[in-house]
Amino acid sequence: MNAALSAPTTSHGDFTIDRVYDAEPQDVWAAWTDPAVKARWFIGPEGWSLVERTLDVRVGATEILRGRFAHNDFETLFTARYHLVEPGARLVYVYDMHLAGRHHSVSVATVEFIADGVRTRLRFTEQVTFVDGTDGREGTASRQRGTAAHLDRIAGVV
Amino acid sequence: MLQHQALDRVFQALADPSRRAIVDRLSHGDASVSELARPLAMSLAAVVQHVQLLEASGLIRTEKTGRVRTCQLDRGVLSQAETWLSQRRTLWEGHLDRLGEVLAQQKAERVAKAAPSDPPKQRSAAVRRPRKPT
Numbered sequence: 001m002n003a004a005l006s007a008p009t010t011s012h013g014d015f016t017i018d019r020v021y022d023a024e025p026q027d028v029w030a031a032w033t034d035p036a037v038k039a040r041w042f043i044g045p046e047g048w049s050l051v052e053r054t055l056d057v058r059v060g061a062t063e064i065l066r067g068r069f070a071h072n073d074f075e076t077l078f079t080a081r082y083h084l085v086e087p088g089a090r091l092v093y094v095y096d097m098h099l100a101g102r103h104h105s106v107s108v109a110t111v112e113f114i115a116d117g118v119r120t121r122l123r124f125t126e127q128v129t130f131v132d133g134t135d136g137r138e139g140t141a142s143r144q145r146g147t148a149a150h151l152d153r154i155a156g157v158v
Numbered sequence: 159m160l161q162h163q164a165l166d167r168v169f170q171a172l173a174d175p176s177r178r179a180i181v182d183r184l185s186h187g188d189a190s191v192s193e194l195a196r197p198l199a200m201s202l203a204a205v206v207q208h209v210q211l212l213e214a215s216g217l218i219r220t221e222k223t224g225r226v227r228t229c230q231l232d233r234g235v236l237s238q239a240e241t242w243l244s245q246r247r248t249l250w251e252g253h254l255d256r257l258g259e260v261l262a263q264q265k266a267e268r269v270a271k272a273a274p275s276d277p278p279k280q281r282s283a284a285v286r287r288p289r290k291p292t
Contacts, residue, residue: 011242013240013242013243013246015243015246015247015250017247017250017251017254019254019255019257019258021257021258021261022261022262022265023261023264023265027261027264028257028261031257031260031261037260037264040256040260041253041256041257041259041260042253043256045252104242105242105246122254122257124250124254126246126250128243128246130242130243
């Protein structure tokens with residue numbers, strides 16, 4: 001891996017996803033902060049297997065999710081650090097994504113838990129900086145395919 | 159800055175596994191509609207519809223020569239950055255859907271555990287009472 005061969009480029013973006021769950025905020029909160037519950041939904045897609053998982057939701061504490069796709073030995077690594085922890089209300093964490101050993105992105109993720117009657121509105125906002133400027137053609141073999149080709153597989157990397 | 163309307167169309171176009179398969183195929187080179195249809199378990203007419211939707215999203219271009227319509231990926235429509243961002247969003251939509259399934263399962267487990275003689279507190283209207291034993 002020689003970073004000097006390809007000039008890194010940087011790009012930014014953000015998005016927000018809203019979901020309403022038929023559950024109380026304390027249950028939705030538990031799903032994000034209890035390691036056993038988070039492990040039920042924060043997983044990779046088919047073909048991905050878990051290598052390492054830790055979760056400690058306290059300010060300054062960290063979360064790790066490392067996995068691998070068996071068919072091409074492609075490793076995914078999610079590392080997060082919690083910056084704001086307001087039980088039942090808000091979470092803000094910063095996370096890095098490494099794909100196949102390359103630093104792919106740095107993000108600020110904000111999760112808001114909003115009571116909506118007996119339901120809970122969850123608002124997930126991510127502000128992301130992609131730091132790896134390779135465009136896929138010069139990346140690792142598993143990233144050489146075209147637009148959206150890996151949507152199914154990469155769309156589960158954390 | 160991303161153009162959100164255009165991006166919405168792209169998300170919609172890529173939301174379907176058959177259309178992703180078509181885009182995947184075209185990322186290896188141009189292909190006719192019938193070539194695209196061959197590995198897919200659907201009628202040619204259905205494939206034509208998918209191709210039309212992909213073309214409307216701007217993801218692909220098509221050109222008709224004689225009786226053959228050739229499809230080509232338009233690599234310009236999605237910059238790499240937009241591709242990454244759309245992947246990231248799709249990824250989180252998947253996570254949050256799965257979270258919803260887990261919450262629904264937890265609720266069902268609680269209802270199943272509640273004994274018939276022990277009606278759920280509050281929200282009784284929202285919880286289906288277990289059948290009384292005969």
